[in-house]
Amino acid sequence: MSIQVKQLTKNYGQQRAVDGISFNVNKGDILGFLGPNGAGKSTTMKIATGYLPPSEGEVFINDFDIVKDSKKARAIIGYLPEHNPLYLDMFVHEYLGFIASLHQIKGAKKRSRIAEMIELCGLTREQNKKISSLSKGYRQRVGLAQALFHDPEVLILDEPTTGLDPNQLAEIRGLIKQVSKDKTVILSTHIMQEVKALCNRVVIIHQGKIVADDSVAQLTSGVKQVLHVELSMPIVLKDVSNIKEFDIKELGAGKYQITSIDNKDIRERFFKLASEKGWVILGMQLIEQDLEQIFYDLTNQPKHVVNL
Structure with a gap:
């Protein structure tokens, strides 16, 4: 087991940011760690990296307690925080040399590792530029290079693609997938497409508590289909009980929510029912029940609809 989080709690005065959460991440997993702003994601990740102490509970990194064996645990973690802490006045090559010194990597090994990270992270043309002159996408590449420099067994990335344009998103996503093959990864993000593209497991946290912990495939399988329909006349609900x-739920003003009992397409079945009952359908919307919708439902966010 690469990462074990056991009954983790973090209090800031009277506010409980993380409330007794537990989960495990195995080697080779890429875990999507999801939740709305203020849910406790960054706090959990900061505790897991030794940046913050827990109020209660434990975190183990490859069996090293992040508090009691902090130095050993942190030595095998690569961490990219949400706000990428770069020295903007340094040149890229110079900064990576500084990172090498922090890890006590010297001589030929240092030069070799710098060259390897520059190539791996696509920084060849930027290596002699000041970090302050780089775009957001290339700064993220530099941040990933520092997180990967010492070849960590565990990689913790807190919203690594925030603020990137679509091209930069694809590039950073591909880089994460490439370097994650033999590592354990926790990836925090608000982008559901990123989770579907990269992650094999998902943990969703809301108000400091875990509300879902499963594989992406299992979480999205068996999802019930939902329709919003508008009819020219009201339904007498007792007649369709x-x-x-x-299930049929009244939304008001001739509008209804139709929820399937199974996970089969209900549009044709509802249309046949409407024909039998003489209902005139003025409009029909399919509620998108994918990972994004599941996230919204679990964290009480507004639903996203797709017009048919």
Whole structure:
């Protein structure tokens, strides 16, 4: 087990930011760590990297307690915080040399590792530029280079693609996938496409508590389909209470929410029911029940709809 989080709690005065959460991450996993702003994601990741002490609970990195064996645990962690802490007045090559000195990597090994990171992170043309002159995407590459420099077994990335344009997103996403093959990764993000593209597991945290912990495939399988329909006349709900295929909920002003009992497409089945009952359908919307919708449902966010 690469990462074990056991009954982790963090209090800031009277405010409880993380509330007794537990989860494990195995070697080779890329865990998507999701939650709305203020849910406790960054706090959890800062505790897992030894940056903050927990109020209660434990975190183990490859069996090293992050508090009691902090130096050994931190030695095998690569960490990219949400706000990438770079020295903007340094040149890229110079900065990576500084990172090498922090890890006590010297001589030929230092030169070799700098060259390797520059190539791996696509920084060849930028290596002699000041970091202050780089775009956000290239600064993220430099941040990833420092996180990967000592070839850590565990990689913790806190919103590594925030603020990037679509091209930069694709590049950083590809880089993370490339370097993560033999590591254990926790990736915090708000971008659901990123989770689907990179992660094999998901933990969703809300108000300091875990509300979902499963594989991406399992979390999105068996999702019930939801329709929003508008009819020209009201439904007498007691007349359809015996229908077993879906639930009907009134939304007001001739609008209804139709939820499937199973995970099969209910549009054709509802259309047939409407024909039998003489209902005139004025509009129909399919509620997108993918990972994004699951996240919204679990964290009480507004639903996203797709017009048919």
